[in-house]
Amino acid sequence: xxxxxxxxHTPLTKMVKNALRQRILNGEFEQGTRLVEGRISEEMGVSxxxxxxxxxxxxxEGLVKIIPRRGATVSxxxxxxxxxxxxxxxxxxxxxxxxxxxxxxxxxxxxLQRVLAAGEADIAKGDFSEMxxxxxxxxxxxxxxxxxxxxxxxxxxLRDQTSMLFKxxxxxxxxxxxxxxxxxxxxxxxxxEELAAILASRHVYNAVEPEAVTD
Amino acid sequence: xxxxxxxxHTPLTKMVKNALRQRILNGEFEQGTRLVEGRISEEMGVSxxxxxxxxxxxxxEGLVKIIPRRGATVSxxxxxxxxxxxxxxxxxxxxxxxxxxxxxxxxxxxxLQRVLAAGEADIAKGDFSEMxxxxxxxxxxxxxxxxxxxxxxxxxxLRDQTSMLFKxxxxxxxxxxxxxxxxxxxxxxxxxEELAAILASRHVYNAVEPEAVTD
DNA sequence: CAACAGACTCTGGTATACAGAATTAAGCGC
DNA sequence: GCGCTTAATTCTGTATACCAGAGTCTGTTG
Numbered sequence: 001x002x003x004x005x006x007x008x009h010t011p012l013t014k015m016v017k018n019a020l021r022q023r024i025l026n027g028e029f030e031q032g033t034r035l036v037e038g039r040i041s042e043e044m045g046v047s048x049x050x051x052x053x054x055x056x057x058x059x060x061e062g063l064v065k066i067i068p069r070r071g072a073t074v075s076x077x078x079x080x081x082x083x084x085x086x087x088x089x090x091x092x093x094x095x096x097x098x099x100x101x102x103x104x105x106x107x108x109x110x111x112l113q114r115v116l117a118a119g120e121a122d123i124a125k126g127d128f129s130e131m132x133x134x135x136x137x138x139x140x141x142x143x144x145x146x147x148x149x150x151x152x153x154x155x156x157x158l159r160d161q162t163s164m165l166f167k168x169x170x171x172x173x174x175x176x177x178x179x180x181x182x183x184x185x186x187x188x189x190x191x192x193e194e195l196a197a198i199l200a201s202r203h204v205y206n207a208v209e210p211e212a213v214t215d
Numbered sequence: 216x217x218x219x220x221x222x223x224h225t226p227l228t229k230m231v232k233n234a235l236r237q238r239i240l241n242g243e244f245e246q247g248t249r250l251v252e253g254r255i256s257e258e259m260g261v262s263x264x265x266x267x268x269x270x271x272x273x274x275x276e277g278l279v280k281i282i283p284r285r286g287a288t289v290s291x292x293x294x295x296x297x298x299x300x301x302x303x304x305x306x307x308x309x310x311x312x313x314x315x316x317x318x319x320x321x322x323x324x325x326x327l328q329r330v331l332a333a334g335e336a337d338i339a340k341g342d343f344s345e346m347x348x349x350x351x352x353x354x355x356x357x358x359x360x361x362x363x364x365x366x367x368x369x370x371x372x373l374r375d376q377t378s379m380l381f382k383x384x385x386x387x388x389x390x391x392x393x394x395x396x397x398x399x400x401x402x403x404x405x406x407x408e409e410l411a412a413i414l415a416s417r418h419v420y421n422a423v424e425p426e427a428v429t430d
Numbered sequence: 431c432a433a434c435a436g437a438c439t440c441t442g443g444t445a446t447a448c449a450g451a452a453t454t455a456a457g458c459g460c
Numbered sequence: 461g462c463g464c465t466t467a468a469t470t471c472t473g474t475a476t477a478c479c480a481g482a483g484t485c486t487g488t489t490g
Contacts, residue, residue: 013443052472070472081364084366150292150303251441253439253440261475284442
């Protein structure tokens, strides 16, 4: 299994963690599935330790729940927590956009524009395969403009935790999403903090798939 | 070594973590001090593993920085990160207060009022020894009123990371702090979301010790 | 006194073991 | 059959011991 984890030079723990995160976000493990250390370590061909650590870290990110003496399970957020998460995320994305509008570093904004263009180009081409990546890239780039690393970390974590609440495959929605991205970017460039903040906040709420938070 | 950690039944890792957190927040370890796994484990009479895990968790909380292959060091936030942290924290405390004002659960508010009274009583008595605990209690209680668990977690973490930026021992400042607490509570009870949010946000900025973020 | 070799210190991992909590399977009495 | 015990099995939390290789420190030497 060469591509199993890929034996590079990055810490093993990180690789295990990423592999697990991937699998969880892909829905390969359902909500509540037990993640047994021994099983995973064997499956990935590593010892238990890196797995333990990876699980702890994922727990810190909220993708996994660890109950003492009972181990880890996949933890999609409970219904009543979903809105909580979204509320927090929207607030932080708003702060992020506000800060970006305040600093509006030209270089970073240029980079952001390139990301926006890339996303729009794919949409024009009708190629939706990379949308998730483009989307992540946009939000990451926006985070760089704001320049608040703490905030970026938090948002990334929240993004992972909420990613399953958003629909990514509906072309109509995707187009809407990117229109909103463009609006946010415009507000940022204009230095309009208030507008940027409001747009970013709404952007989160708009992208939520209603059924996801209802049932 | 008997009272080193105290061999209870709670996971060892948690105890190690708490002990370390305590020592860091108390300033017993200065910024940049290396936290060598072997040394700590020996000192606390446990094996390296719980120490490793504790360090990772503290790293997730931001109290410690881990550089691959170089280990953990105490990481007070860098100057330019301090304002970042405070900005984020202020934003989240504002959201928290806003949600509290929205829900204003009577029982939780009653509890909050008791905490406020306890703090004020100690101030009246001139007893400042428990102020930090009272302060934590107030913010925790406020978090319960808002009822957003995710938010509470985040705020607690941020509180730990920023705690050293606040002065707790100046009687004048303490009195001010509690006046602000009372104001926030009043806004929450009145259901005035906007006011509660603004007051909570300012409360954070007001409590910052100017020198702490300057140098 | 700068650059380099060597000795030493730690981290990230591996393997193995084991007590005791949880979970599951097996019995057993009714 | 069905519910309750009990025994067997599975896992977690920790501990030991060990190792390769990255980093760090030190002393030397040109």
